[in-house]
Amino acid sequence: xxxxxxxxxxxxxxxxxxxxxxxxxxxxxxxxxxxxxxxxxxxxxxxxxxxxxxxxxxxxxxxxxxxxxxxxxxxxxxxxxxxxxxxxxxxxxxxxxxxxxxxxxxxxxxxxxxxxxxxxxxxxxxxxxxxxxxxxxxxxxxxxxxxxxxxxxxxxxxxxxxxxxxxxxxxxxxxxxxxxxxxxxxxxxxxxxxxxxxxxxxxxxxxxxxxxxxxxxxxxxxxxxxxxxxxxxxxxxxxxxxxxxxxxxxxxxxxxxxxxxxxxxxxxxxxxxxxxxxxxxxxxxxxxxxxxxxxxxxxxxxxxxxxxxxxxxxxxxxxxxxxxxxxxxxxxxxxxxxxxxxxxxxxxxxxxxxxxxxxxxxxxxxxxxxxxxxxxxxxxxxxxxxxxxxxxxxxxxxxxx
Ligand code: CTP
Numbered sequence: 001x002x003x004x005x006x007x008x009x010x011x012x013x014x015x016x017x018x019x020x021x022x023x024x025x026x027x028x029x030x031x032x033x034x035x036x037x038x039x040x041x042x043x044x045x046x047x048x049x050x051x052x053x054x055x056x057x058x059x060x061x062x063x064x065x066x067x068x069x070x071x072x073x074x075x076x077x078x079x080x081x082x083x084x085x086x087x088x089x090x091x092x093x094x095x096x097x098x099x100x101x102x103x104x105x106x107x108x109x110x111x112x113x114x115x116x117x118x119x120x121x122x123x124x125x126x127x128x129x130x131x132x133x134x135x136x137x138x139x140x141x142x143x144x145x146x147x148x149x150x151x152x153x154x155x156x157x158x159x160x161x162x163x164x165x166x167x168x169x170x171x172x173x174x175x176x177x178x179x180x181x182x183x184x185x186x187x188x189x190x191x192x193x194x195x196x197x198x199x200x201x202x203x204x205x206x207x208x209x210x211x212x213x214x215x216x217x218x219x220x221x222x223x224x225x226x227x228x229x230x231x232x233x234x235x236x237x238x239x240x241x242x243x244x245x246x247x248x249x250x251x252x253x254x255x256x257x258x259x260x261x262x263x264x265x266x267x268x269x270x271x272x273x274x275x276x277x278x279x280x281x282x283x284x285x286x287x288x289x290x291x292x293x294x295x296x297x298x299x300x301x302x303x304x305x306x307x308x309x310x311x312x313x314x315x316x317x318x319x320x321x322x323x324x325x326x327x328x329x330x331x332x333x334x335x336x337x338x339x340x341x342x343x344x345x346x347x348x349x350x351x352x353x354x355x356x357x358x359x360x361x362x363x364x365x366x367x368x369x370x371x372x373x374x375x376x377x378x379x380x381x382x383x384x385x386x387x388x389x390x391x392x393x394x395x396x397x398x399x400x401x
Pocket of ligand 1: 256275276277278279280281306307308309310311324325326327328329340
């Protein structure tokens with residue numbers, strides 16, 4: 001969830017500031033980039049050198065920066081705009097109250113006011129300060145302003161008292177932020193099944209019939225669904241290795257009948273099935289037990305039709321399940337795609353026309369036209385397959401999910 005995110009960590013002057021060194025490390029371990037902004041008081045609890053070393057960026061604590069005899073301006077607006085999210089931990093009663101009032105008498109507060117991205121605060125204070133009605137109304141004001149309040153812990157406090165007010169542990173802060181981000185994603189709580197790649201139909205123990213599908217489009221569709229918060233199961237035919245996050249369940253199959261078995265195994269519990277696989281339409285009647293020798297001048301096979309996996313899913317799908325097909329066509333694309341939409345009982349079909357230069361198998365780009373059951377059409381222009389996958393999901397979310 002935090003990989004690639006730019007996090008601005010605000011640190012206030014409270015004893016819990018000593019935990020921010022660990023928090024910076026954990027953010028970086030999660031793949032985030034971190035910049036630290038400190039209040040002047042926080043420097044008594046944790047040094048800027050520690051936080052700048054761990055974050056690989058200067059730790060900012062003043063509007064003016066005096067370095068090697070030159071004065072430079074630490075621009076709070078630039079810092080605020082840089083961030084994908086701002087986290088203030090520990091957030092003291094004083095800083096929280098100033099945030100609620102819009103006071104900006106230090107760099108951290110000015111940066112908070114300049115930051116348009118989501119802001120999280122991890123309050124940290126003594127028991128009575130935390131339970132004071134003023135603090136409650138401050139937190140209510142901030143909540144009303146869209147600030148995410150990370151719950152405090154209860155327990156032993158630095159003052160010697162015991163009760164509510166301890167800052168959440170760094171791991172808890174990260175879990176809270178990740179959960180909040182996940183909850184806000186459009187495919188959160190959706191289970192998506194994707195099929196991708198070619199199938200291989202065996203002729204003998206060594207040879208098979210297959211096609212040119214590389215699986216790239218299907219893998220991108222699976223990856224984007226995962227990034228949009230879905231639980232993703234990818235049933236894939238044999239393709240060259242493509243990296244995917246470990247959170248995606250990858251089920252590897254060979255033949256069309258193996259793919260069918262796995263798709264039907266997972267489909268009943270899913271919200272949506274996207275069938276991008278280039279499934280073989282025919283398979284040999286018989287697979288030779290031993291390698292076929294080249295003794296004869298010619299060789300012919302009798303092939304039988306494979307099951308149409310998508311059509312068979314279309315026959316069992318429930319009202320609340322969404323079914324999306326792909327149609328790879330070399331001519332009469334629109335007519336053919338629209339006919340498959342109806343015949344296979346789909347909610348939408350993506351026409352992948354080989355007549356469009358740069359679209360189809362073995363290219364890094366693609367162009368799709370989506371036809372929906374309700375006659376809506378969406379054209380996704382020629383772009384790299386990752387961009388096409390993002391726009392594909394945008395159209396599906398807007399229309400049927
Ligand atoms: N499909 C499938 N099982 C098959 C054949 C196709 O599930 N045995 C799915 C594909 O994954 C795709 C859709 O059906 O989502 C359309 O596939 P396509 O190859 O374009 O069309 P076919 O139905 O095979 O018809 P034709 O080859 O005659 O165009």
